[in-house]
Amino acid sequence: MKYQTRKKALILLADGTIFHGKAVRDKDGTAFGEVCFNTGMTGYQEIFTDPSYFGQLMVTTNAHIGNYGTNEDEVESESVKIAGLICRNFSYTYSRPDADASLEEFLDKNNLFAISDVDTRALVSYIRDNGAMNAVISTDVDNVIGLKEELAKVPSMKGLELASKVSTQEPYFYGEENATFKIAALDIGIKKNILRNLEKRDAYIKVFPYNASFEEMAGWNPDAYFISNGPGDPEPLNDAIETAKQIIASDKPLFGICLGHQVIALANGVSTYKMHNGHRGINHPIMNLLTGKGEITSQNHGFAINREETETNPNLEITHVHLNDKTVAGIRMKDKNVFSVQYHPEASPGPHDADYLFDQFFEMIKSVPQT
Known part of the structure; x- marks a missing residue:
């Protein structure tokens, strides 16, 4: 693990349900969007840069994210389009010879907030049963009431022109x-x-x-x-x-x-x-x-x-x-x-x-x- 101590983080869903994790990087962050999941075992860089995912908090169901790094040619647009990343195990190192940067460096460059150490199986199961909904991911874990108030202001994807x-x-x-x-x-x-x-x-x-x-x-x-x-x-x-x-x-x-x-x-x-x-x-x-x-x-x-x-x-x-x-x-x-x-x-x-x-x-x- 790159960081010995990482900030606690949470996922707060619109219905009040909370899941816990840790910030991928040693800094504070907060991101809002509709939470959804992708079941692909590969292609995370393409997912993150796909314009179709604009404004969404992406849950990756594969247990390991970042293990093959990133390549500047493997993008679907000029910038990251997701609002934030939620994963189980985040790999700070990578082993693909063709990669030119780590996923952490890629997130830093694109100023994307990400959290890991989340029970993504439980989270995805919950979304499957209760449907996609707005959510917030944040290191501001002691301000749940304030986060709820801000989350309530985020418009629904239904009727949203993006x-x-x-x-x-x-x-x-x-x-x-x-x-x-x-x-x-x-x-x-x-x-x-x-x-x-x-x-x-x-x-x-x-x-x-x-x-x-x-x-x-x-x-x-x-x-x-x-x-x-x-x-x-x-x-x-x-x-x-x-x-x-x-x-x-x-x-x-x-x-x-x-x-x-x-x-x-x-x-x-x-x-x-x-x-x-x-x-x-x-x-x-x-x-x-x-x-x-x-x-x-x-x-x-x-x-x-x-x-x-x-x-x-x-x-x-x-x-x-x-x-x-x-x-x-x-x-x-x-x-x-x-x-x-x-x-x-x-x-x-x-x-x-x-x-x-x-x-x-x-x-x-x-x-x-x-x-």
Whole structure:
């Protein structure tokens, strides 16, 4: 252990339940957010930098976190997006030759408060039973009443628009300008590996802010459109929903992932709802109803689309379902070149189970006459 004496810390849930731990570093700290858990045994650096996790206190269910260090190339955005980290055993040293820093150094650089020595099995079990809720982690263990008062002021994730917090403020380009295909991407929390997957299929991407209009995106004359993943409740994203409606009306190919999937559903009149505790991990089983094949997928979402409304919508077809709870994991429009999934094919947990979705997108682009 690096620090012989570490400050006591606590996790205070919105319902008043308290779990105890210790600060990872020898300094005081406090962080607020919605507490959620991820079951992945690896990929913690990608989790911490995924914009979809913005404002959340992350509980890692794997017993050891930090044991393979960090690598500056293994990030999904330019900064840490989670609000705080909760783990069982924190590794101050690492053994991976390819790492360029310890996780402690990474947290220091990004000013992220973390606590360890927590009974994460008990905490995750509690969240599973009682649902995701707001919480605070803090070394201010003697000020529970004050922390409760501050926690009560933190807004619920339901109804919370967060895309504006993580989206680019100005359009930017990704890839080679002379690539075969031009794709306009709406950034409502886009991951770098999505851009890499589009680029390696010979695409040049222009990434637009979360509130970009269809006119702005169409002005670049792209071959197709993409709507990204992201954090928060999809229903307040009025600009993105309107843009999606107009993209659909344009008859050009459109692909959406996670929050983008929900936006496409909303653009078709299908509502969304906040899940009990969401899907977060790299081992979620999906059934592709079109092929009859199963997929092991990476997932990170706390909202889902209404299955009954999707089934009765004359324009939509359910293409994928989550095998654990039968939630909708993929849709396509019957008379348009539009499809979306509620998981992350770019995260490669299978590792290649869902790669075909990017290939399917480009086959769709090739099949549509370009104007």
